[in-house]
Amino acid sequence: MSQPLPASPGTASHEHVVGMGTVLDHVRTPREVLRPHIVEFRNVTKTYNVGKAEEFTAIRDVNFVVEDIADKGEFICVLGPSGCGKSTILRLIAGLEPQYPATGGDVLVLGKPVIGSGSDRGMVFQDYTSFDHRTVLENVTFGLECLHMPRKQRDELGREWIQKMGLNVENDAQKYPHELSGGMRQRVAIARTLALKPRIILMDEPFGALDPLTRLNMQDLLVKLWKEVQATVFFITHSIEEAVFLGDRVYLMSNSPGTITEELKIEPANRPAHEMQRQPEFLEAVYYIRDKITKLESNP
Amino acid sequence: MNSTFLNRLSHNWLTLRKPVSRLQAIGLGVACVLVCLAGWWFLTRGAYESRIVGPLTLPSPAETFGKFPELWNDFALTRNVLVTLRRVSIGFALALIVGVPIGVTAGCFPRVHAFLSPLIMLGRNVPLAAVLPLMIFIFGAGEKNKVMFIFVASVAFVISDAARAIMDVSARYIDTAYTLGASRWQTITKVLVPLAAPTIFSACRQMFGLAFGYIMLAESIKIADDVGGLGYQIQIFQRRGFREHIYLIILVIPMVALVIDQVLAWVQRQLFPHVYGGDGVLRSLVRVTLIPWENMKSRAFYRTPTSLPSVATAEGPK
Numbered sequence: 001m002s003q004p005l006p007a008s009p010g011t012a013s014h015e016h017v018v019g020m021g022t023v024l025d026h027v028r029t030p031r032e033v034l035r036p037h038i039v040e041f042r043n044v045t046k047t048y049n050v051g052k053a054e055e056f057t058a059i060r061d062v063n064f065v066v067e068d069i070a071d072k073g074e075f076i077c078v079l080g081p082s083g084c085g086k087s088t089i090l091r092l093i094a095g096l097e098p099q100y101p102a103t104g105g106d107v108l109v110l111g112k113p114v115i116g117s118g119s120d121r122g123m124v125f126q127d128y129t130s131f132d133h134r135t136v137l138e139n140v141t142f143g144l145e146c147l148h149m150p151r152k153q154r155d156e157l158g159r160e161w162i163q164k165m166g167l168n169v170e171n172d173a174q175k176y177p178h179e180l181s182g183g184m185r186q187r188v189a190i191a192r193t194l195a196l197k198p199r200i201i202l203m204d205e206p207f208g209a210l211d212p213l214t215r216l217n218m219q220d221l222l223v224k225l226w227k228e229v230q231a232t233v234f235f236i237t238h239s240i241e242e243a244v245f246l247g248d249r250v251y252l253m254s255n256s257p258g259t260i261t262e263e264l265k266i267e268p269a270n271r272p273a274h275e276m277q278r279q280p281e282f283l284e285a286v287y288y289i290r291d292k293i294t295k296l297e298s299n300p
Numbered sequence: 301m302n303s304t305f306l307n308r309l310s311h312n313w314l315t316l317r318k319p320v321s322r323l324q325a326i327g328l329g330v331a332c333v334l335v336c337l338a339g340w341w342f343l344t345r346g347a348y349e350s351r352i353v354g355p356l357t358l359p360s361p362a363e364t365f366g367k368f369p370e371l372w373n374d375f376a377l378t379r380n381v382l383v384t385l386r387r388v389s390i391g392f393a394l395a396l397i398v399g400v401p402i403g404v405t406a407g408c409f410p411r412v413h414a415f416l417s418p419l420i421m422l423g424r425n426v427p428l429a430a431v432l433p434l435m436i437f438i439f440g441a442g443e444k445n446k447v448m449f450i451f452v453a454s455v456a457f458v459i460s461d462a463a464r465a466i467m468d469v470s471a472r473y474i475d476t477a478y479t480l481g482a483s484r485w486q487t488i489t490k491v492l493v494p495l496a497a498p499t500i501f502s503a504c505r506q507m508f509g510l511a512f513g514y515i516m517l518a519e520s521i522k523i524a525d526d527v528g529g530l531g532y533q534i535q536i537f538q539r540r541g542f543r544e545h546i547y548l549i550i551l552v553i554p555m556v557a558l559v560i561d562q563v564l565a566w567v568q569r570q571l572f573p574h575v576y577g578g579d580g581v582l583r584s585l586v587r588v589t590l591i592p593w594e595n596m597k598s599r600a601f602y603r604t605p606t607s608l609p610s611v612a613t614a615e616g617p618k
């Protein structure tokens with residue numbers, strides 16, 4: 001907080017455009033954003049196994065701030081080499097152990113320190129985490145059930161979300177997760193998170209295990225639904241295309257201990273994924289990021 | 301020629317882990333029984349003196365089964381089976397009522413587990429032959445000692461199996477439940493216990509079979525007069541030298557065990573359709589009986605939230 005700011009807000013000279021993206025030469029600090037902050041990291045450090053032989057600092061002094069854009073929310077994608085601490089950051093926001101609590105620094109959501117987990121920060125995991133003993137409908141309405149929403153009301157809402165996620169209410173609602181394909185399971189996982197209308201949605205490589213075509217379809221679906229639920233999304237991925245397509249903003253992370261090295265602003269996607277991802281401006285942004293990540297990976 | 305035929309035979313009949321049809325499975329089981337009976341008949345055929353195995357060791361099948369009416373009528377087979385079953389069931393049910401909640405708690409909270417682990421260790425390794433006389437000191441010679449013997453013999457296993465089943469549920473389900481707003485209690489009742497339940501059930505199903513063996517031990521100690529039960533009967537027959545009856549009871553026990561196991565298997569299938577397929581009659585039944593309780597909680601705790609899901613906002617402007 002005490003060091004001088006490298007640039008005053010909105011100075012264009014330190015930014016440069018790469019295709020669809022605009023590279024900021026630094027990660028924005030709280031002073032540069034005008035709106036209230038939905039998520040803010042202040043010098044956050046996470047060390048695993050403190051005091052033991054296998055002590056390991058996964059992230060060090062991570063700083064970033066995400067604005068609370070009313071009635072819209074921002075879509076933040078996080079890219080970085082494997083093991084740089086992306087999941088650590090996400091789980092710190094979610095308030096999940098053992099990442100939570102941070103070893104140092106402050107994790108703030110809407111200005112308040114995160115204390116444990118809550119349905120205001122929904123999370124979708126890469127592993128299939130459908131509750132095997134519940135039908136699709138019971139999975140989707142799990143969170144509502146925990147709120148004690150009356151059965152009729154929550155089933156109605158659940159069916160609606162099943163439909164919105166592109167599943168068939170008639171056929172699929174009463175199925176068990178083991179009867180579903182990977183793509184369908186992730187749809188269920190997303191539906192059950194969105195049904196709670198969280199302010200923040202945390203997605204840790206949710207499409208990582210899907211085949212390329214399903215993945216593109218899921219991207220389109222996600223863009224559509226995200227506009228509807230108006231949440232701030234944190235989306236971790238290893239696919240640069242996915243990040244540039246989905247993201248309003250992309251954070252690049254470097255390795256050991258992980259920290260955010262670069263922030264890019266990306267133009268919003270305005271057409272379906274398979275079309276969008278062939279545009280030259282799109283590819284320019286992708287190649288720029290790919291070069292950066294290659295560099296990050298080669299000299300950590 | 302011949303070798304291709306053998307090859308084909310071994311391919312069709314001995315494919316690794318290839319499932320058999322139900323009919324074939326039953327057929328093969330029956331075949332095994334027939335082979336055993338044939339062996340039995342062969343060893344004990346002919347006049348007493350000329351038999352391969354003497355009649356004092358092993359009576360012939362005809363002699364043995366000929367005693368069945370006597371066993372059934374004069375020695376009240378059904379009543380004794382029921383007496384034995386009642387003892388095992390009560391003792392084992394007690395073990396479940398006590399053991400499952402404790403095991404679940406221990407599985408959820410490692411501190412509780414650490415605290416209980418000496419007791420579990422003791423219970424699992426206790427020499428049952430030594431426990432039996434103790435049970436008689438404590439509970440007398442009546443029904444109580446037999447029931448408690450089954451309880452003591454199985455409760456530690458129930459606890460540790462339930463704890464293990466809970467601990468084996470992947471942590472990602474807990475994370476998921478938490479990020480969907482479940483409380484700790486809700487995570488236990490709606491996620492951990494139901495996910496562990498099939499494992500706990502099948503462990504207990506196996507243990508029931510073992511308990512059925514233990515009860516014979518408890519029943520074979522004769523202190524009071526006619527305490528009944530299969531173990532007690534074996535004791536009597538032994539004293540009177542009724543070999544045929546003993547062999548019959550030895551054959552009856554697995555049949556009773558089979559019937560019970562099939563009933564438990566049915567319950568298991570109907571309770572956990574997500575594991576065994578089928579329509580889950582019992583699961584639906586459990587759900588339906590819980591509905592009033594759930595509705596009560598909804599009325600007590602649910603407040604229509606202002607920022608939270610309502611059908612209208614979820615659909616956007618219409």
Ligand SMILES: Nc1ncnc2c1ncn2[C@@H]1O[C@H](COP(=O)(O)OP(=O)(O)OP(=O)(O)O)[C@@H](O)[C@H]1O
Nearest residue numbers: 048049056058081082083084085086087088089098
């Ligand atoms: N529970 C833990 N205990 C010890 N070390 C951990 C733990 N979780 C993560 N780490 C370490 O912290 C580092 C960052 O982990 P993290 O899972 O955040 O990486 P990531 O960027 O999500 O990687 P990936 O892209 O492979 O998912 C890794 O080196 C990992 O080994």
Ligand SMILES: [Mg+2]
Nearest residue numbers: 086087088204
């Ligand atoms: Mg990760």
